[in-house]
Amino acid sequence: MNEWMLLQAMNGIHTDTVERTRQLLENKEVIPMYRMRKVWRTVLIAALIASFFSITAYAVFHFSMNGHSSAENESYTVQFGNQAVEWPSKYVFRFEGPEECRGVRFKANWTPKENYWDFAQPEDDGYASLLEGSEIRNEEFGVFLPSCVIDVMYAPQFVNDGAMILMDFEPDKITEESWGDVQVYKFAAKSGHAIDADQTMFPTGNFVILFHPEQGWIVGVRGYDSMENLEQIARNLEVVQTEEVIRSTDFENKIDFCDIYIG
Amino acid sequence: MEDSAIVDLYWQRSDRAIAETEQKYGAYCHRIAYNICQCDEDAEECVNDTWLAAWNAMPDERPRVLSAFLACLTRNAAIGRWREQHRQKRGGGERDLVLEELADCLATPRDTEEEAEQRELEALVGSFVNNLNHTEQLVFTARYFYLCPVNQIASKLHFSESKVKSMLFRLRGRLRARLEKEGYC
Numbered sequence: 001m002n003e004w005m006l007l008q009a010m011n012g013i014h015t016d017t018v019e020r021t022r023q024l025l026e027n028k029e030v031i032p033m034y035r036m037r038k039v040w041r042t043v044l045i046a047a048l049i050a051s052f053f054s055i056t057a058y059a060v061f062h063f064s065m066n067g068h069s070s071a072e073n074e075s076y077t078v079q080f081g082n083q084a085v086e087w088p089s090k091y092v093f094r095f096e097g098p099e100e101c102r103g104v105r106f107k108a109n110w111t112p113k114e115n116y117w118d119f120a121q122p123e124d125d126g127y128a129s130l131l132e133g134s135e136i137r138n139e140e141f142g143v144f145l146p147s148c149v150i151d152v153m154y155a156p157q158f159v160n161d162g163a164m165i166l167m168d169f170e171p172d173k174i175t176e177e178s179w180g181d182v183q184v185y186k187f188a189a190k191s192g193h194a195i196d197a198d199q200t201m202f203p204t205g206n207f208v209i210l211f212h213p214e215q216g217w218i219v220g221v222r223g224y225d226s227m228e229n230l231e232q233i234a235r236n237l238e239v240v241q242t243e244e245v246i247r248s249t250d251f252e253n254k255i256d257f258c259d260i261y262i263g
Numbered sequence: 264m265e266d267s268a269i270v271d272l273y274w275q276r277s278d279r280a281i282a283e284t285e286q287k288y289g290a291y292c293h294r295i296a297y298n299i300c301q302c303d304e305d306a307e308e309c310v311n312d313t314w315l316a317a318w319n320a321m322p323d324e325r326p327r328v329l330s331a332f333l334a335c336l337t338r339n340a341a342i343g344r345w346r347e348q349h350r351q352k353r354g355g356g357e358r359d360l361v362l363e364e365l366a367d368c369l370a371t372p373r374d375t376e377e378e379a380e381q382r383e384l385e386a387l388v389g390s391f392v393n394n395l396n397h398t399e400q401l402v403f404t405a406r407y408f409y410l411c412p413v414n415q416i417a418s419k420l421h422f423s424e425s426k427v428k429s430m431l432f433r434l435r436g437r438l439r440a441r442l443e444k445e446g447y448c
Contacts, residue, residue, distance in 0.1 A: 005381060135444075
């Protein structure tokens, strides 16, 4: 292999990524958000009406999280400064509630093996806001894929016009559980994009999403490790609140991703 | 004209196929070729090569994203041209030329092997990029697929140049680790 072959091999980058980058580089017009706003207005009015009938539930749970499969014409536009890039998503989580909450960090008290984590941030005291596991060999396709990624997002980012999207992943059956005060969403999801140039390899990842309705945090534990391992990691996570206040205005984008990446 | 209609024209072997492609994607392909060749004339020839390659590839192929398909063809043409110029500058050419002429005699097996290796490498790069987060995908693709200058990437994403440089540095390190893991270096 030499540098020419490597340069040529960039042709293996997925066509959707090439196209999205083209849109960004060609300075496409900002896609108007009014259509989403209209949908949201409807959703909010519906939520308001619903709240009259369920005052107790609303008082106990400060935030709410609801997921749905994306409709054909649903689109999600992410802003980079004044540039807008449209992202696809098969499944979306939406949130309602206050516009601020406290920050959290977490500690993984269980791992499937020693030296499982490749990268942790910031973790000066054992508590992190991002953990990335080293890559593991996927036996189905014979390639290396991320074992586990854990990060945290906050409901205030998504209230009003926002959404947490499962970029390019289509969930199988979603199992909802309650672990104490935490709502848990477990599912396997097949990638919507192939990881090979021949477009034949669509790996299936596992997701365990933890949502604390009172505290407003969402911790996503997901990767290509087994569901058993990811669930064990999630069950043994210790999440602590910090003094930091997270506000909806802190975020440039009200759309964010819960997918499997290393970065 | 919609991309699917342009592809239909190729499949129908219509004379309008190339004209419509040129109208919609001529400037885009020229920019890709120019970023690689750094010469307007060469870029123009690469774009013409691209139309010919597209004409030869369809039918048989039905690209899902026409712009990305044309981008790959343009890159192939431009990288080939750049590589050729690089070879000529390197050493007068005769020795390399003789080797190339002789290699023609062995073309089939060697080409097949190289092609297989190239396809494996493409799959690896594709998988590597798929596992990046979305901002990193944009930065990596802009730099190494489109060969965009760092300052242009920084400006489009509203990042500082140093942020883009440090992202690229980290990404190269991770790609190197991935290549080592798969036995490429």
